[in-house]
Amino acid sequence: MWRIHKYAAGLLLVCGTAVAEAGGGDLVTASAQGEQVYARCAGCHSPDRNRAGPMHCGLLGRLSGTVEGFSYSEAMRQAEITWNTETLDAFLEDPTGYVPGTSMGISGISDAGQRQALVAWLSTLTIGSALCPPGAKP
Amino acid sequence: MKPLIKQPQSTALVTQTAQATRRKFLKQSGAVTFSGLAIAMLGGASHAHAAGTSDEAAQQDIRILNTAIAAEHEAVAAYQVGAESGLLSSEVLSVAVAFQGHHKEHVDALVKAVRSLGGTEVEPLAQYQFPVEKLKQQSDVLQFAAGLERGAVSAYAGAIPVFDNRDLAGAAASILADEAMHWAVLRHALGLDPVPGAFFS
Numbered sequence: 001m002w003r004i005h006k007y008a009a010g011l012l013l014v015c016g017t018a019v020a021e022a023g024g025g026d027l028v029t030a031s032a033q034g035e036q037v038y039a040r041c042a043g044c045h046s047p048d049r050n051r052a053g054p055m056h057c058g059l060l061g062r063l064s065g066t067v068e069g070f071s072y073s074e075a076m077r078q079a080e081i082t083w084n085t086e087t088l089d090a091f092l093e094d095p096t097g098y099v100p101g102t103s104m105g106i107s108g109i110s111d112a113g114q115r116q117a118l119v120a121w122l123s124t125l126t127i128g129s130a131l132c133p134p135g136a137k138p
Numbered sequence: 139m140k141p142l143i144k145q146p147q148s149t150a151l152v153t154q155t156a157q158a159t160r161r162k163f164l165k166q167s168g169a170v171t172f173s174g175l176a177i178a179m180l181g182g183a184s185h186a187h188a189a190g191t192s193d194e195a196a197q198q199d200i201r202i203l204n205t206a207i208a209a210e211h212e213a214v215a216a217y218q219v220g221a222e223s224g225l226l227s228s229e230v231l232s233v234a235v236a237f238q239g240h241h242k243e244h245v246d247a248l249v250k251a252v253r254s255l256g257g258t259e260v261e262p263l264a265q266y267q268f269p270v271e272k273l274k275q276q277s278d279v280l281q282f283a284a285g286l287e288r289g290a291v292s293a294y295a296g297a298i299p300v301f302d303n304r305d306l307a308g309a310a311a312s313i314l315a316d317e318a319m320h321w322a323v324l325r326h327a328l329g330l331d332p333v334p335g336a337f338f339s
Binding site: 101 | 197201204209212260267285286288291292293295296297300
């Protein structure tokens with residue numbers, strides 16, 4: 001039991017700190033939660049390098065299937081989606097439904113709040129941000 | 139100390155299920171591809187390709203398997219980096235080598251499944267960009283490996299519901315179980331609670 005309490009307290013602390021440092025705001029809280037949700041992506045993705053999935057630095061505003069050096073599926077190369085909050089939300093809810101033929105064959109995130117938090121966190125991965133040094137530019 | 143494994147169970151399981159998938163596909167495709175069926179049955183694996191490519195569900199399963207293979211190759215390479223780092227005690231090194239061996243077996247099993255479905259497996263990358271500059275002591279290597287295993291658990295948990303073939307989903311679950319055990323052992327070695335919760339996605 002105590003472990004669960006300690007964990008919950010830790011989570012609160014993490015979110016609290018993030019909000020305090022950035023001067024508050026819902027988006028910051030959401031993005032801190034989103035970082036936790038990103039654990040579900042981290043088997044295949046890292047912000048700054050291509051792995052089983054493409055890098056996520058500079059994702060927002062990018063055209064789908066265009067990270068250099070990553071071998072995309074035919075479907076993703078031809079999808080011509082510009083990644084923004086709406087398109088990411090739709091893709092992450094149902095990857096194989098939104099881009100039939102994608103090689104990101106995982107079930108989506110059904111919880112809209114979790115998706116929102118995740119997308120908020122992904123939006124912080126601009127080139128030049130802490131996790132995305134300029135060298136990470138695709 | 140090390141058990142001698144003659145026929146790795148997981149390999150057999152995935153191969154069997156992939157064959158079952160092919161059988162199921164052949165059954166489903168019915169009269170339209172009857173000649174394809176006959177050829178595949180007579181010719182075995184080399185002809186499965188012709189039959190398999192027309193089936194979108196099988197293609198989807200091949201894509202999921204190939205993404206899993208890519209992640210497994212990465213794990214094999216990561217353990218290699220850890221093993222060669224010179225940072226591991228002999229005891230930890232032997233555990234790392236054993237876990238790497240499991241990941242190699244996962245690759246073999248998944249490759250067989252892809253081939254049985256008529257697909258072509260992805261190759262390992264020529265080079266992996268690991269954060270090697272951050273590996274300064276044994277605990278860094280353990281943490282790095284634990285992160286990969288935790289990620290793999292999520293990846294399989296995400297992939298399992300998407301397999302068209304339930305037997306492949308079952309085989310993926312058996313791999314997930316193995317990687318979850320790796321994760322727990324690595325957390326334990328790091329002095330962390332080995333099983334920090336009841337659910338992981």
